[in-house]
Amino acid sequence: MVRHAMLALMMSCTALPALAHDGVLDVVAPFELKGPDPIQSGNIFLKMDVVETLVDTDEEGRLLPGLATAWDTASDGLRWSFTLREGVMFHDGTPMDAPAVATALIRSLENGGLLAKAPIKDIHASGAHRVDITLQTPFAMLPAMLAEYRAAIIAPSAIKADGTITALIGTGAYKVTELAPPNKLALQAFDGYWGKPAAIETAVYTASSRSETRALMAESGDADVTISLDPASVRRLSGTEGLEVRSVAIPRVLMLKVNGTRYDAQTRKALSLAIDRDGIARAVLRYPEGATQMFPPGMAGWHDATLTPLRYDPAAARAALEALGWTEGADGVLQKDGKKLEIEILTYPDRPELPLVAAVLEQEFAAIGAKATINSTNFSEIPTRHTDGTLDTALFARNFALLPDPVGTLLQDYAPDGEWGAMGWSNTAFTAGVTAMAEGTAPEDTRARLVATLQAELPVLPIAWYQQTMAISDSVKGVVLDPFERTLGLKSVEWAE
Amino acid sequence: MIRALGWRLAQAGMVAFLVAISSFLMMRALPGDMVMRIAGARFGYDNITAENAELVRAQLGDPSGIGAFFGWFSGMLRGDLGNSLVSGMPVSAEIGHQLGATAQLAGGAIVLSLLIGPPLGIAAGLRPGGWFDRLTLLLAAALKATPQFLLGLVLIVLVSIALGLLPAAGHGAPQHLVLPALTLALGLAAATTRITREALVQARQSDWWRFARWKGLREDQVLLFHGLRHVAVPVLTLIAAQFVALMEGVVVVETIFGWPGIGHALVHAVFHRDVPMVQGTALMMGLAFVLVNACADIAARLLDPREARQ
Numbered sequence A: 001m002v003r004h005a006m007l008a009l010m011m012s013c014t015a016l017p018a019l020a021h022d023g024v025l026d027v028v029a030p031f032e033l034k035g036p037d038p039i040q041s042g043n044i045f046l047k048m049d050v051v052e053t054l055v056d057t058d059e060e061g062r063l064l065p066g067l068a069t070a071w072d073t074a075s076d077g078l079r080w081s082f083t084l085r086e087g088v089m090f091h092d093g094t095p096m097d098a099p100a101v102a103t104a105l106i107r108s109l110e111n112g113g114l115l116a117k118a119p120i121k122d123i124h125a126s127g128a129h130r131v132d133i134t135l136q137t138p139f140a141m142l143p144a145m146l147a148e149y150r151a152a153i154i155a156p157s158a159i160k161a162d163g164t165i166t167a168l169i170g171t172g173a174y175k176v177t178e179l180a181p182p183n184k185l186a187l188q189a190f191d192g193y194w195g196k197p198a199a200i201e202t203a204v205y206t207a208s209s210r211s212e213t214r215a216l217m218a219e220s221g222d223a224d225v226t227i228s229l230d231p232a233s234v235r236r237l238s239g240t241e242g243l244e245v246r247s248v249a250i251p252r253v254l255m256l257k258v259n260g261t262r263y264d265a266q267t268r269k270a271l272s273l274a275i276d277r278d279g280i281a282r283a284v285l286r287y288p289e290g291a292t293q294m295f296p297p298g299m300a301g302w303h304d305a306t307l308t309p310l311r312y313d314p315a316a317a318r319a320a321l322e323a324l325g326w327t328e329g330a331d332g333v334l335q336k337d338g339k340k341l342e343i344e345i346l347t348y349p350d351r352p353e354l355p356l357v358a359a360v361l362e363q364e365f366a367a368i369g370a371k372a373t374i375n376s377t378n379f380s381e382i383p384t385r386h387t388d389g390t391l392d393t394a395l396f397a398r399n400f401a402l403l404p405d406p407v408g409t410l411l412q413d414y415a416p417d418g419e420w421g422a423m424g425w426s427n428t429a430f431t432a433g434v435t436a437m438a439e440g441t442a443p444e445d446t447r448a449r450l451v452a453t454l455q456a457e458l459p460v461l462p463i464a465w466y467q468q469t470m471a472i473s474d475s476v477k478g479v480v481l482d483p484f485e486r487t488l489g490l491k492s493v494e495w496a497e
Numbered sequence B: 001m002i003r004a005l006g007w008r009l010a011q012a013g014m015v016a017f018l019v020a021i022s023s024f025l026m027m028r029a030l031p032g033d034m035v036m037r038i039a040g041a042r043f044g045y046d047n048i049t050a051e052n053a054e055l056v057r058a059q060l061g062d063p064s065g066i067g068a069f070f071g072w073f074s075g076m077l078r079g080d081l082g083n084s085l086v087s088g089m090p091v092s093a094e095i096g097h098q099l100g101a102t103a104q105l106a107g108g109a110i111v112l113s114l115l116i117g118p119p120l121g122i123a124a125g126l127r128p129g130g131w132f133d134r135l136t137l138l139l140a141a142a143l144k145a146t147p148q149f150l151l152g153l154v155l156i157v158l159v160s161i162a163l164g165l166l167p168a169a170g171h172g173a174p175q176h177l178v179l180p181a182l183t184l185a186l187g188l189a190a191a192t193t194r195i196t197r198e199a200l201v202q203a204r205q206s207d208w209w210r211f212a213r214w215k216g217l218r219e220d221q222v223l224l225f226h227g228l229r230h231v232a233v234p235v236l237t238l239i240a241a242q243f244v245a246l247m248e249g250v251v252v253v254e255t256i257f258g259w260p261g262i263g264h265a266l267v268h269a270v271f272h273r274d275v276p277m278v279q280g281t282a283l284m285m286g287l288a289f290v291l292v293n294a295c296a297d298i299a300a301r302l303l304d305p306r307e308a309r310q
Helices: A002-014 A038-047 A098-110 A211-220 A231-238 A265-273 A277-285 A314-323 A353-367 A381-387 A407-414 A428-439 A446-457 B002-029 B034-043 B050-060 B066-077 B091-126 B131-145 B148-162 B175-204 B207-214 B219-256 B262-271 B275-303
Strands: A024-029 A055-057 A063-065 A068-073 A079-084 A120-125 A130-135 A174-180 A184-189 A202-207 A225-227 A243-258 A334-336 A342-347 A371-376 A393-399 A460-473
Touching: A024 A038, A024 A211, A038 B034, A063 A068, A079 A098, A098 A120, A098 A130, A211 A225, A211 A231, A211 A460, A211 B148, A211 B219, A231 A243, A243 A265, A243 A353, A265 A314, A265 A460, A277 A353, A277 A460, A342 A353, A342 A381, A353 A371, A353 A393, A381 A393, A381 B050, A393 A407, A407 A428, A428 A446, B002 B066, B002 B275, B034 B050, B066 B275, B091 B131, B091 B175, B091 B219, B091 B262, B091 B275, B131 B175, B148 B175, B148 B219, B175 B207, B175 B219, B207 B219, B219 B262, B219 B275, B262 B275
Parallel strands: A024 A202, A024 A225, A342 A371, A342 A393
Antiparallel strands: A055 A063, A068 A079, A079 A130, A120 A130, A174 A184, A184 A202, A225 A460, A243 A393, A243 A460
């Protein structure tokens, strides 16, 4: 009996199709599913082509028509009209019309969506296929904000009166067959899709928080598309047959936020000179190079190749500090007016590289005579201590691609300051420039001036630019690496012959 | 028997009470602003701002306040575990999904460990000091000393990548269960092998074994008719005790194999300061301990009725 059962088990094991091309498109990523609410897990739903936004983008962040085919604004910049695509159906068979879109957008606005950052006065349906948005002040970023996942259009039938989302019903090329948080989302091609239907009938998203596991799933063929690999796995998988490892620089920057009321511009520059960015990038992050300015080369228009790069020169850093009146005390630590140069680096371990980078910074600051201490704690301490003014410095990673256009993030973080940006720093021209860009009234060269200001005054010290790495099985073709992390091009992915 | 069950029931009540209070106090004692953590879990770290935190605070009130505790406690008495502070879904539904997955994993692990451990232990115990006995001792020590995350990764590399027999990780199909259950089972089997072996060696030196042999039974007949029942009692007690170790191992193994179990849920709920989820999960785990121990008591009494007769 037992022998028979064992035999049956062994036979069923060997008969399993562990090979990649099992008819299901398997996507594996570290991001866990929290529930059907796009505000919480919409980034996954957008990547998996379950939900869509009114405005779409290309890989350079240019805006494209999505569920809205066109939009325009009145001359005063206060009234925007979005013309909706006709013939679009939700997965439950109801039409995506103007009242449905208005309901979804208002729900997002009231429940922590990015739209809450726009000066929106009113959203309403104007006819069956037009949605009007009225603003309090002109705001050119509105279409870009509508491209963000939290503004995804979901069916009104899934929204309860209190704003809770009961089911995931979108308009995308795939509809949900099973949503089992935190790990699994199973999908099937949606027959009623308005565009070209998905080439592969079924797809499954699996969240796996450990990078070793994801790498092994890619290697064993369980995953067709594996998102986010650790440096050691990248090297190992690069030589694996049947897999292609690709990476793209994403607009996420590892930076040290510095309290400007304690460290003036000269001191910040001296600290910046003490940081060996290339060394940190190569040794800790395994990237080819460190940041030379705030924005990575992939951000067209925001990366300025003509800027003087941030450099590493500890001797110059020390000299600069001494010129500012700091002298070496008996214990080797610099001091001025009886106060030692002590730096607290606040960081959090949720991103495993952060405490490591903090440890390197501690050493590098010690080399120029500053005594650094690391406080690796909750990430929430950073906004909390920014707000109560007790923050000294903080090390974290900031995403500039919340919107396809980083102006939104700059507005939030640097005009004049923000929890995940500048502290105790303000530059009137910079604030005016960002505000003008957000309103759409900025002159042509504003962007270059903003970038130059960040480089010259260093409200935060950029350290490294992140890269997104994916392993793609040879059994599929057409997967897209999007630096803005909005899409995988899933609906047009096909099995390779 | 009835008195024993009554005692276990009272124990369950005390566990519920203590778990509720201690998990609430521990969550309060953790550093950092609770609402900020919850907002971070809801909106993602990139979108955490004081404004978002205020929105969450306005919706939830103060989750660390004493009012929140009494609200949860009176709900629990009515059988309502409340809603998750992060996803807003009922805690009972989330735990149902995740506890079910853990029960599958734990059950699979125990069954596999029983298929591996006791047979090896008996084989070793029949020839104590022989080469097989020494080999199982070595293997048991090695397996017991190997951390489960390492064992899990080694199994994935061997079974999924080198042999291509089973999926590396995931959840949903029956074949996903084998590797994580085996990872847990090998550690458990290491202990059951040794306990079985010790119990058998002890039995074979006993008067009743010699008497059975003297009355004419063959060695295998003594083992089958008398020995197995004797060996089963300590093994059963061990399995109940192993349940604790299993729960520890489950957290690690679930993470490695992407298994949506309750250990994983508890870790994330603690991370995100999802107090009702932590309380509900800890409560269910506590009650599961009591239940397993009660079952072990009953089974031990059935196997060894002498105590009940006295």
